[in-house]
Amino acid sequence: MRYLIKWRGWPIECATWEPEPDLTNCQELLKEYKNFISGKSRKRRPTAAEVAESSERSKARVLQLLDCINFDDLTPERFEQVLAETLTKRALQSVAKRRILPSQSRMIAGSKRSLGIKIQAELKNWELLLNANEPRAKIVIENKVDLEGPPLAFTYVTKRVPGPGVSIPDDPVLGCTCTDCYEERHSCVASHVHNEGRVPYTRQGRLPNVHASFPIHECNSLCKCGPDCPFRVVQRGRQFGLAIYRTKNRGWGVRTLQRIPRGSFVVEYVGEVVTFEEAERRGLEYDRQAQTYLFDLDLDGEPVYSVDARDYGNIAHFLNHSCSPNLTIRCVYTQCIDKDLPLLALFAAEPIPKGAELTFDYQMSGAISAEQQQQQQQQQQLGADDASESAAENASVVSSSVGGASSVNGGGLARMRCLCGSANCRRFLFD
Numbered sequence: 063m064r065y066l067i068k069w070r071g072w073p074i075e076c077a078t079w080e081p082e083p084d085l086t087n088c089q090e091l092l093k094e095y096k097n098f099i100s101g102k103s104r105k106r107r108p109t110a111a112e113v114a115e116s117s118e119r120s121k122a123r124v125l126q127l128l129d130c131i132n133f134d135d136l137t138p139e140r141f142e143q144v145l146a147e148t149l150t151k152r153a154l155q156s157v158a159k160r161r162i163l164p165s166q167s168r169m170i171a172g173s174k175r176s177l178g179i180k181i182q183a184e185l186k187n188w189e190l191l192l193n194a195n196e197p198r199a200k201i202v203i204e205n206k207v208d209l210e211g212p213p214l215a216f217t218y219v220t221k222r223v224p225g226p227g228v229s230i231p232d233d234p235v236l237g238c239t240c241t242d243c244y245e246e247r248h249s250c251v252a253s254h255v256h257n258e259g260r261v262p263y264t265r266q267g268r269l270p271n272v273h274a275s276f277p278i279h280e281c282n283s284l285c286k287c288g289p290d291c292p293f294r295v296v297q298r299g300r301q302f303g304l305a306i307y308r309t310k311n312r313g314w315g316v317r318t319l320q321r322i323p324r325g326s327f328v329v330e331y332v333g334e335v336v337t338f339e340e341a342e343r344r345g346l347e348y349d350r351q352a353q354t355y356l357f358d359l360d361l362d363g364e365p366v367y368s369v370d371a372r373d374y375g376n377i378a379h380f381l382n383h384s385c386s387p388n389l390t391i392r393c394v395y396t397q398c399i400d401k402d403l404p405l406l407a408l409f410a411a412e413p414i415p416k417g418a419e420l421t422f423d424y425q426m427s428g429a430i431s432a433e434q435q436q437q438q439q440q441q442q443q444l445g446a447d448d449a450s451e452s453a454a455e456n457a458s459v460v461s462s463s464v465g466g467a468s469s470v471n472g473g474g475l476a477r478m479r480c481l482c483g484s485a486n487c488r489r490f491l492f493d
C-alpha cells in the first residue's frame with residue numbers, strides 16, 4: 063500500500079507516493095486514516111472533545127492545503143482542479159463537505175474577483191496606450207462579460223506597416239491647384255484625373271454613393287488645398303469614438319460611441335502589408351487556427367499584396383463579420399499612388415446609431431453595386447445556401463476593389479458558424 067504524501071513546506075504539486083514502511087513520523091495520522099477508511103470511526107460515537115479535536119486537525123490540514131495554493135496566479139479552473147485532485151482522498155471528503163466546499167466557493171468567488179480586478183486594470187492600461195496613440199477620437203475598452211484581458215500577441219499600430227520585402231512609396235506625382243476642391247470638383251485632380259470625373263466625396267467628406275466601388279483618390283501633399291479639404295478624408299484619420307467590447311459569443315467586437323452618418327469614413331483596415339505569396343503561406347497557418355485577418359488587395363483580379371491584421375493592426379482588427387453589415391470597404395489612395403497598394407477604408411453603409419456594433423462582410427470585396435445588392439437580396443430570399451453562393455460570386459466579380467479575406471484564408475478554413483444574428487445570415491463565415 064502506498065500513500066500520497068504532502069510534504070510540509072512543499073506545494074501540493076510536489077506530493078509523492080510513499081510505501082507504508084517509510085511513514086515513520088506520522089503514526090497517529092496513519093492510524094486515524096486507517097480507522098476512517100475501515101469505518102471504525104463510525105462504530106463508536108466520538109466524544110465532543112474528539113469531534114472538536116478532529117475538526118481542528120481537519121481544519122489545519124485544509125488550511126495547510128490552501129496555503130500551498132498561490133492564489134495570485136490561480137485561475138478558478140486551476141483552483142477547482144487542485145481541490146478535486148486533493149479531495150479524491152476519502153478521508154478529507156467529509157471535511158471538504160463541511161469546510162472546503164463553502165470556503166471553496168468563497169475562494170473561487172474571491173479569486174475570480176481578484177482576477178477580475180487585475181484584468182480590468184490591464185484593460186485600463188491598454189485603453190490608455192491606445193488613446194495615447196490616437197488621441198483624436200477616443201477608444202474605450204469594455205469587458206463586462208468574462209475574464210479576458212488585452213490580447214497578448216497583438217501590437218496596436220495606427221498606420222499600415224510594410225512586411226518582409228515590401229516597401230510602400232510616399233511620392234504622389236500630381237497635385238491640384240484648386241482654392242476650393244469641392245467647388246472645382248469637376249476639374250480638381252482628386253475627381254477629374256484619377257476618379258474619371260466621379261466626385262469622391264460630398265462637401266461633408268462622405269461617400270455620395272455607398273454602393274459604388276471605384277477606388278478613391280484623395281488630395282495629396284502636392285495639392286494646394288488645406289487640411290480641411292473635403293477630398294482629404296481617410297488621411298485625416300478616424301473621427302468617431304469607438305469601443306472595443308467583449309461580445310457574449312464572438313470574442314471582442316467594436317461598437318460606436320457616437321451616431322455615424324451614412325457614407326462617413328469610420329476606420330482604416332490597418333495591418334502588415336505582405337506579398338500575396340507570403341499571405342498564402344500565412345493563410346495556411348491561420349486557417350488551421352481558424353483565424354481570419356487577411357485581406358487581399360486585388361485590383362485587377364490578381365492580388366499582388368495582402369493586408370494581414372493578425373499581429374499588427376488597429377481597432378479594425380476587432381471588427382466582426384455580419385451578413386448584413388453596416389460598414390462597406392473601399393480602396394483609397396492618399397500619398398501612395400502605387401495601384402497595387404491602396405489603403406483599405408471602411409465607411410458607414412447606412413446611418414449607424416450610437417451604441418451599435420460595427421461590422422463588415424468578410425466575404426465582400428469592396429462596395430457592391432446597387433444592382434448586385436438587389437440580386438443578392440433576391441437570392442437571399444430564395445434560401446440561405448443560394449445566397450452564400452451569390453455573395454461569393456459577387457466577391458469575385460467586383461473589379462477594382464478589395465479582395466475578401468475568403469480568397470486567402472477562407473478556403474481551407476473549417477466551416478465556422480456565423481453568429482451575426484441577421485435575418486439574412488448565410489450561416490457560415492466562409493463558404
Ligand SMILES: C[S@@+](CC[C@H](N)C(=O)[O-])C[C@H]1O[C@@H](n2cnc3c(N)ncnc32)[C@H](O)[C@@H]1O
Nearest residue numbers: 312313314353354379380381382383480481482
Ligand atoms: C477579425 S477577428 C474579429 C475579432 C474577434 N472577435 C476577436 O475577439 O479578436 C475574426 C474572428 O472573430 C470571430 N467572428 C467574427 N465574426 C463572427 C461571426 N459573425 N460569427 C462568429 N464568429 C465571428 C471569429 O472567431 C473570427 O475568426
Ligand SMILES: [Zn+2]
Nearest residue numbers: 238240243250
Ligand atoms: Zn483640388
Ligand SMILES: [Zn+2]
Nearest residue numbers: 243281287291
Ligand atoms: Zn483638395
Ligand SMILES: [Zn+2]
Nearest residue numbers: 238281282285
Ligand atoms: Zn487636390
Ligand SMILES: [Zn+2]
Nearest residue numbers: 385480482487
Ligand atoms: Zn451571418
